[in-house]
Amino acid sequence: MAINALIGIVAPFLLARWAIRNLKAGLKSVLTGAGVFVLFALILESIVHQIVLKGPHGAAIIGNTYYYALYGGLMAGLFEEAGRFLSMKFILKKESPAAKTGIAYGVGHGGIELLIIFGVTMVSNLAISALINSGNLDVLLATVPEANRAQVQAQLEGLQTLTVGTLLFGLWERVSAIILQIGLSIIVWTAVRKGGKWLWLFPAAILLHALVDALAVIISKSVGMLATEIVVFALAIAVGSIGWMLAKRLNVAAAPGAAPAAAAPVAAPAAAASGAEATAAPSPASGATPSE
Numbered sequence: 001m002a003i004n005a006l007i008g009i010v011a012p013f014l015l016a017r018w019a020i021r022n023l024k025a026g027l028k029s030v031l032t033g034a035g036v037f038v039l040f041a042l043i044l045e046s047i048v049h050q051i052v053l054k055g056p057h058g059a060a061i062i063g064n065t066y067y068y069a070l071y072g073g074l075m076a077g078l079f080e081e082a083g084r085f086l087s088m089k090f091i092l093k094k095e096s097p098a099a100k101t102g103i104a105y106g107v108g109h110g111g112i113e114l115l116i117i118f119g120v121t122m123v124s125n126l127a128i129s130a131l132i133n134s135g136n137l138d139v140l141l142a143t144v145p146e147a148n149r150a151q152v153q154a155q156l157e158g159l160q161t162l163t164v165g166t167l168l169f170g171l172w173e174r175v176s177a178i179i180l181q182i183g184l185s186i187i188v189w190t191a192v193r194k195g196g197k198w199l200w201l202f203p204a205a206i207l208l209h210a211l212v213d214a215l216a217v218i219i220s221k222s223v224g225m226l227a228t229e230i231v232v233f234a235l236a237i238a239v240g241s242i243g244w245m246l247a248k249r250l251n252v253a254a255a256p257g258a259a260p261a262a263a264a265p266v267a268a269p270a271a272a273a274s275g276a277e278a279t280a281a282p283s284p285a286s287g288a289t290p291s292e
Contacts, residue, residue: 001126004167008119008174012111015178016104025104026095032087033108033185040083042116045075065221073214077206081188084109085202088192098254099247102189106182113181118174125159132160172229176236183236184209186243190250201246208239 019025052058052071061067088105095101131140137156144152184205191201212235220228 001122001129001162001167004171005119005122005126007171008114008122012107012115012119015107015111019100019104019107023100023103025100029092029095029101029104030108030111032091033084033105033110034112035108036083036087037080037109037112038116040079041076041113045079048075048079065218069214069217070210072217073210073212074206076213077209080109081184081202081206081209084185084188084205085192088189096254097193097250099186099189099250102186102243102250103182103247105189106178106185109185110178110181113177114174118170125162128156128159132156166225169225169229173232176229176233179233179240180209180212180236183239183241183243186247186250187239190246193250194253212236212239 016027016030019030020027053062061071084105088102092101092105128140131137140156141149141152187201187205187208191199191205212232215235216228216232219231
C-alpha cells in the first residue's frame, strides 16, 4: 500500500512534467484536464448518480449487473467525454493544434484520477491499517454514525483481506486508465480541431469509454479480476493505438510545411506552328494533401 500510495501521488506530477518539458505542451492543457475530471466526473456525475440510484428505479439498476454496467458506462462516457469536448473547444481553442495538447489534457485528466482515486485512497488505507494493527479499531468505529457502522465494518474487513496481488492488480488498472484517458483525449482533440467529417469521433469516444467501463463491471462479476484487467488493458492499448495514429495526422497538419500548396501556374499556350494542344497542369487540390 505504501508503494502504491507513493506511485499514486508522485506519478501524476512526473507525467505532467514530462508533457510540459518533453512535449513542450502548455500547463493550461494539463490543468484543464484535471479540472474537468473533478467537475464532470466527481461532482456533476455524482449528483446524477445520487438522483438516479436513489430514485424509484435505483434498486433495479443496482441489482442487475448488466443494467448497472450499462448505466455506469454510459454515465462515465457522457460526462467525461462531454467535459473533454467542451473544454477543448472553448478553453483550449487557442492552444497548439498539434497532438501534444490532447496528450497533455489526457495526462491531466488521467493524472488527477490516479492521484485522487488511487493515491489518496492508498494513504487512507494505510492510516486505517495502522489503526487496525495497533488495536485501536474500536476508536475508529466509535467515530462512525450508527447508521453507517455496518458498511464501514464491511470495508474494514475487506481491507484486512487485501493481498499483494490485489494491490498490484489495482496498480495495473491505473496504468490502463492512464493509457485510455490519453487515447480518448487525442480522439476528442482530433474531433475538435479537424471538425467536419471528423466530428463522429466525439460520439465514438463516448461509446468507447462506455464499452470499457461496462465490460470491466460485467467481466469482474462473472470471471474474475485477472481476466478483467487483461481485457481492460487490451482495450486501453487499442484506444491508445487509435490515438497514436490520429496524433500523427494532427502533427502533420500542424507542421509549418502543412500550409495549403499554391495553385499550379497556368500552362503556356503551345506554339501555333506545332498545332499541339496545351495540356493543363493538374491542380494540387485534386490530389492528397500532405496531411492525408
